[in-house]
Amino acid sequence: MNAIAIRGRGLVKRFDDVIAVDGLDLEVRSGECFGLLGPNGAGKTTTVEMLEGLQSPTAGEIEILGRRWDRQATRLRQRLGIQLQQSEFQDKLTVLETVRLFRSFYERGWSAEQAIQTVSLQEKARAYVRKLSGGQKQRLSLACALVGEPEILFLDEPTTGLDPQSRLRIWDVVAAFRQRGGTVLLTTHYMEEAERLCDRVAIIDRGKVIALGSPAELIGSLRADHVVELELESPLAPETLAVLDEVLAVGEENGTLRLTVRHPHRAVPLLLGELERRGAKLTRLATHHATLEDVFVELTGRHLRDS
Ligand SMILES: Nc1ncnc2c1ncn2[C@@H]1O[C@H](COP(=O)(O)OP(=O)(O)OP(=O)(O)O)[C@@H](O)[C@H]1O
Ligand SMILES: [Mg+2]
Structure with missing residues (x-):
């Protein structure tokens, strides 16, 4: 039996009159790649950001690696890698400087060079962030998420807007991370991505899980x-x-x-x-x-x- 890496129980997030997340339960096993699949506005980002400790739930409980955000946030951060749906980087830093900055947040991890190589961005190491293409920026944010050698990787739409080749490259990086035993929680609205990468998928609609299972089980349910x-x-x-x-x-x-x-x-x-x-x-x-x-x-x- 695998341990549970991520647990959310009865999660609710309300923004004034909008209920973004509406009583959502979620368990991600250690070593698993788990996908949240759903249309725009389904509540994927809000859910992930609550699990990442970046937004506080209106109601519900969260445990990450058996710990809670209210008590052990600093220790917990060291063990997580986070790629946001939209990352804001310092335009005036180079790729290498940016990854080094992220590396400095972690007590241990890879060298910045190693993280850059993992996402195949060596040629751009000395380039300013503002000069990167959209796909290169995505890869930079993945390098920043990986550089602390996290146990859990959170990826919010890691390949949206990328060309097929860049998408494949990111899939390879995710697969390699899992081979080292890492746990992944990702969101996507590409069904092919969910089918290829995820052991299990929760289909989210209007802040609720409406179906849960392996891609094969879900398709089999038809x-x-x-x-x-x-x-x-x-x-x-x-x-x-x-x-x-x-x-x-x-x-x-x-x-x-x-x-x-x-x-x-x-x-x-x-x-x-x-x-x-x-x-x-x-x-x-x-x-x-x-x-x-x-x-x-x-x-x-x-x-x-x-x-
Ligand atoms: N800070 C906020 N203030 C008000 N409403 C918000 C806020 N953040 C999200 N929402 C609303 O909550 C709902 C869920 O948003 P969320 O970003 O979680 O969706 P999503 O599934 O990630 O969508 P997408 O696929 O477009 O990224 C949407 O209706 C959104 O407008
Ligand atoms: Mg989103």
Whole structure:
């Protein structure tokens, strides 16, 4: 049995009339990579910042590595690496100076050079922070989070806005950190990132955990491996397709009908036959393997991202 590295119980955060986090329970095991997946405004950052000791909860209890923020904050900080969703660095410092500054906050850890190398930023070591690209800044903030050799790494949307190559590089750094036994709590709204990196995922919506499990378990909960999406020239009630064999569920969003099916090779011909009988004209048909995005859509009727 793994120890619990991060525990939040009954977490609530209220900002005036906004309830950002609404009674959230969370347990991250030691050595695990745990993901918070949810749309904009779901409460991911607020949750993570409470766990990091940067915001105080309106209600609820937090234990990190068996310790509490109100009593052992200084000792605790030494064991955590934190990457914020948006990091503000000193423009007038170089990359190397910035990482050295972060290193100075920790009693032990890597050399700044080592941290910079880990995120492949050696070429920019002498560059001023203001001259870095967005992806390079992300890597710098990861170096700052890693330089104290933390036991837990908190990453708030580590790859948002990055090109695919930079994203892969960050995934590699996270994987290497875990191989050394580290625990990771990350937030993302990239389902692929959650599927690739996380042992377990909590899907968050409106400040609550609405589903929890390994990516495979969550996708398995759909009871169907595939999703068929179709668009028609004129609207058709989703119920008309729900009665077909092979179709497990039908949803509709912005004119797109979304069907979960077990066997696309059997479902699609049935579907096309039915549409023809009804004189409905297809304008788009696509099928894909079910993803965490589909789990979210199934649970909420909405997409994680607007795109
Ligand atoms: N300091 C604050 N004052 C008032 N409202 C806030 C504050 N911080 C967050 N909120 C609100 O709390 C809710 C949750 O915000 P949060 O930043 O935690 O979401 P998120 O899941 O991290 O979203 P994103 O994916 O956009 O980063 C939002 O409605 C937000 O407007
Ligand atoms: Mg956020």
